[in-house]
Amino acid sequence: EVNHVIINLGVASRAVVVKTSFLCLTGVFLGSIAGMLLRHISPLPxxxxxxxxxxxxxxxxxxxxxxxxxxxxxxxxxxxxxxxxxxxxxxxxxxxxxxxxxxxxxxxxxxxxxxxxxxxxxxxxxxxxxxxxxxxxxxxxxxxxxxxxxxxxxxxxxxxxxxxx
Known part of the structure; x- marks a missing residue:
């Protein structure tokens, strides 16, 4: 039973790492796109x-x-x-x-x-x-x-x- 709990924690931590990595990469991608789009707008106030x-x-x-x-x-x-x-x-x-x-x-x-x-x-x-x-x-x-x-x-x-x- 103890090994089963450890395995479940491992799966949960992998899911958190995958979710966090996905959110981080998505943020970088969206920020890059927003930066490229804002560059083409006339000078911002x-x-x-x-x-x-x-x-x-x-x-x-x-x-x-x-x-x-x-x-x-x-x-x-x-x-x-x-x-x-x-x-x-x-x-x-x-x-x-x-x-x-x-x-x-x-x-x-x-x-x-x-x-x-x-x-x-x-x-x-x-x-x-x-x-x-x-x-x-x-x-x-x-x-x-x-x-x-x-x-x-x-x-x-x-x-x-x-x-x-």
């Missing part, structure tokens, strides 16, 4: 673009919110299963990897600053003043409320203070 982009923005904020806890918990779980000698070697490798990627990022940043010259007033003068939009629509204010429900960084959200005047 900014409000429509904001409404279309909103679900994706919320998804990205939720994914960013989950990254830090998942990485930390997986590292702690992985290191808890190792002995002291292995974790020492692993810690050394992780530190070397971290330091080398930091140095590469710093060098790349300096190279890009020298090539692009961000903040160069000569380049900014060629762009013009641009358009400043101080008006906030009610839809944008409502979306901002929902955006603030999903912070990108949980640690920052715990310590951040906001004052409204």
């Amino acid at each position: 900014p409000d429509v673009i904001m409404i279309i982009a909103f679900p994706g923005e919320i998804l990205m904020r939720m994914l960013k919110m989950l990254i830090l806890p998942l990485v930390v918990s997986s590292l702690v779980t992985g290191l808890a299963g190792l002995d002291a000698k292995s974790s020492g070697r692993l810690g050394t490798r992780a530190m070397v990897y971290y330091m080398s990627t930091t140095v590469i990022a710093a060098v790349l940043g300096v190279i890009l600053v020298l090539l692009i010259h961000p903040g160069n007033p000569k380049l900014r003068a060629n762009l013009g003043l641009g358009k400043k939009n101080d008006e906030v629509s009610s839809v944008d204010a409502f979306f901002d409320l929902i955006r603030n429900l999903f912070p990108e960084n949980l640690v920052q959200a715990c310590f951040q203070q906001v004052r409204y005047s």
Whole structure:
């Protein structure tokens, strides 16, 4: 009887995987079709673009919110299963990897600053003043409320203070 229950759970989990995969692929397909169709429509108003982009923005904020806890918990779980000698070697490798990627990022940043010259007033003068939009629509204010429900960084959200005047 116990084996029968395990087999049924296996079949149920396969059905869930198949259904989830189907829904995911269908969403990707429909999103691609919608994107191709919307590209051929004359320029969309900014409000429509904001409404279309909103679900994706919320998804990205939720994914960013989950990254830090998942990485930390997986590292702690992985290191808890190792002995002291292995974790020492692993810690050394992780530190070397971290330091080398930091140095590469710093060098790349300096190279890009020298090539692009961000903040160069000569380049900014060629762009013009641009358009400043101080008006906030009610839809944008409502979306901002929902955006603030999903912070990108949980640690920052715990310590951040906001004052409204």
